Amino acid sequence: MQYLIKHTTHTTGETFTDVIKIRDNETYQVVEAxxxxxxxxxxxxxxxxxxxxxxxxxxxxxxxxxQRKDSE
Structure with missing residues (x-):
């Protein structure tokens, strides 16, 4: 089983952590844009x-x- 762990830091400095179970039909990718x-x-x-x-x-x-078939 795979999990996605997401950390969010609030403007107050407090950090929140979310854990999401990745389903079999899901993939995640990080892209810079x-x-x-x-x-x-x-x-x-x-x-x-x-x-x-x-x-x-x-x-x-x-x-x-x-090519293999022709060489036979």
Whole structure:
């Protein structure tokens, strides 16, 4: 089981701690950005890059499989 521990320091200096149980279908990632819009754009770009990389890897694997089949 995984937990997210969040610490918040109030302007008075008092620190509050929250513990959240992470569900099986959840993931968390910390991203540095100036705004929500920038985070959404960074996420969109990362998904696009991952998709292109997956496609390229699939094409490479298919080409290798075809070369093996041709050499038989």
């Amino acid at each position: 100036e705004s929500k819009e920038e985070v959404k754009e960074l996420y969109r770009q990362a998904k696009l890059r991952n998709g292109i990389n997956s496609l390229a890897n699939g094409m490479r694997n298919m080409r290798k499989a075809m």
